[in-house]
Amino acid sequence: MSTSVTPAEITAAIRNVPDFPKPGIQFKDITPLLADARLFAGAIDLLTQNFAPGSVDAVVGIDARGFIFAAAAALKLNAGFVPVRKKGKLPYATHEEDFALEYGHATVAMHIDALKPGARVLLIDDLLATGGTAAAAVSLVKKLGAEILEINFLIELKFLDGRAKLKDYPIRSLVVY
Ligand code: AMP
Secondary structure: OOOOHHHHHHHHHEEEEEEEOOOOOOOOOHHHOOHHHHHHHHHHHHOOOOOOOOOOOOOEEEEHHHHHHHHHHHHHHHEEEEEEEOOOOOOOOOOEEEEEEOOEEEEEEEOOOOOOOOEEEEEEEEEEEEOOOHHHHHHHHOOOOOEEEEEEEEOHHHHHOOOHOOOOOOEEEEEOO
16 A cells, blocks of 8 residues: 655654663654554555565564564554564563674574464564664574565664665665664
8 A cells, every 4th residue: 555654754753862771872762653643554554565465474573662563564464463572571482592782782582483484574673773683583583484575674773784784685764864
């Protein structure tokens, strides 16, 4: 479905919050966008525009803001929704993937039976920064033998070159800083 919402309107609805959660970080707050029904729906239309309903088996969303967009995209595409969560949150057996943060490391997890081998996956998160989180999610999807069709972000911080960690896959972002 086409949308009348432009990337410029989406950009205007993203609030920049300096020094959150710590000094030096320019936090991109998506809550004004989510609160606007037309812009939220338009963002989902843009994130899913390359796919017809039924052409994707699962939309994988990344904890936590990625869930919001991935779940809505899954409904629109008649696909299942699969969460990649922070370690220790999923109740059943999981695969885990460690990745580096600016200081230290983090771990994400996915249920071992979350995707069937060969499943066609659209991976969505709210924001691409260094790419560590998305790359870890990609590893989990690949571990289950599923196929990544596209990786989509609402926002990309281009100067951090997160794309370099995801270069084997088509990547789209709606708003680039
Ligand atoms: P990275 O692994 O460095 O690509 O970080 C991406 C993850 O961290 C995403 O799940 C984002 O939600 C979050 N994130 C990183 N930087 C920001 C930022 N400036 N504003 C909002 N979220 C961010």
